[in-house]
Amino acid sequence: MARILGVSHSTVSRALRDSPEIGPLMKQKVRDLALNLNYRPNAFARNLVRQKSEHIGIIIPDIENPFYASLCKRIIRFFENNNYKTIICNSDRDTTKEKSHIEYLEELQVAGILMVPADVNQESFMHLTTSGVPLVLIDHDGTKEKIDSVMGNNFIGACIAVKHLISLGYTKIAHISGPENADPSLARLKGYLHVVSEFFSTDFEPIIIHSDSTFTGGYEASKSLFSGKYDFDAVFTVNDVTALSLLQVVNERGLRVPYDVSVVGFDDISMARMASVPLTTMRQVPEDIAREAGNILLDKMQTGYSDSQRNIFLTPELIIRDSCGSKLRV
Incomplete structure (x- = not known):
């Protein structure tokens, strides 16, 4: 696109991001050409360059379970309201699949992970506590592992x-x-x-x-x-x-x-x-769980790791x- 228009790569990139540094005429030329070429920006490649992600990883054990489906819906809505996209992974309560999903999300450099562990064995996710990827556990008490968590009592x-x-x-x-x-x-x-x-x-x-x-x-x-x-x-x-x-x-x-x-x-x-x-x-109440876990994860992503561990138990009715x-x- 830059070659066709006779401009620099950075000019095209800024025009696609609607930067105020680029005039309206050049922005329109770039958009028209992008449309003609059927161009779509690669969000994950952009994450690698900017070292900042707009995606949240969610790992659940059973997508067919209506409770977890409802929980995912509320988590997605919460993060959409905070300008993040979500990637949902289903582990089928299989720790091998769970570990593979975690590795995949790390490769994508997601901004954070919300996770319902497949079982009480923490081997698949404990390394995240030192990897730099913010993590919040759902439906699992993270007290022993010293990981933030939200679950019903x-x-x-x-x-x-x-x-x-x-x-x-x-x-x-x-x-x-x-x-x-x-x-x-x-x-x-x-x-x-x-x-x-x-x-x-x-x-x-x-x-x-x-x-x-x-x-x-x-x-x-x-x-x-x-x-x-x-x-x-x-x-x-x-x-x-x-x-x-x-x-x-x-x-x-x-x-x-x-x-x-x-x-x-x-x-x-x-x-x-x-x-x-x-x-x-x-x-x-899935909405309460999503809100509590989402707020903790947002805080971790925005301020870094906190010395204050948060393990929240919500009493069922x-x-x-x-x-x-x-x-x-x-």
């Missing part, structure tokens, strides 16, 4: 959910847990175990079925729960995705929620209120709908 949320079932008179409460190496599911399992050990006698044997927190995994775990091996009257599930799968299994067996079994989920995804039996659940059977217990 999963332990407290689970305690609230199980205590609610106990308050309704249920005494044989089962739990469908999530991945055994994921921070949220571990904390929710601990909350369940804490409450049942506190309220029930030592003769009570906790009923725990593990899943991968997906629709398919939740469905298979729910079938195992209804295999005939277990005696239970209520189920607290690791998330709403699993709870919705459980509703399907209950229906397939000719049973009814909450008349035959009570169900409480976690997250309050949009489908929870529209389920065949509206789902009682612990509400997490119990949302009572039909699946817990509260109307039957009045």
Whole structure:
């Protein structure tokens, strides 16, 4: 373009950036030629030259999970309002994929990374604490790793959910847990175990079925729960995705929620209120998580690393709908 117009490369570059140093006539000539040549500026190449990025990396474990999809939407909106673009990577809870995504984002020289770790093993991301790439963890407690983090208080949320079932008179409460190496599911399992050990006698044997927190995994775990091996009257599930799968299994067996079994989920995804039996659940607010994590990351990008570590826990809210059977217990 510079050769065709007979000007310097810097003149073309400044014209494309709408610099006030370039007159309107030259700007128009450059734009017209760019249009004719179908030219598009390479944002990532520009980042390398300017040593400044306009992109934020987001790594999540399961893009099909409505909670994480909703969270991504809020993060994207937050950073759009702050003049940043976002790059979303899905790890499938695979630490090898996660490490590859991190390396890719580093190569692109993103301005910062928001990340929901694939598991509690921090090997894939710990080097970021010294690499110069600002990092904030979501849905993972970064206290031990001394990394800023934002997450729902999963332990407290689970305690609230199980205590609610106990308050309704249920005494044989089962739990469908999530991945055994994921921070949220571990904390929710601990909350369940804490409450049942506190309220029930030592003769009570906790009923725990593990899943991968997906629709398919939740469905298979729910079938195992209804295999005939277990005696239970209520189920607290690791998330709403699993709870919705459980509703399907209950229906397939000719049973009814909450008349035959009570169900409480976690997250309050949009489908929870529209389920065949509206789902009682612990509400997490993706917008709050996105805002808190986004503000921390912006601060780190603008001011550099701070000596003050920020680990924020947001308390979930119990949302009572039909699946817990509260109307039957009045």
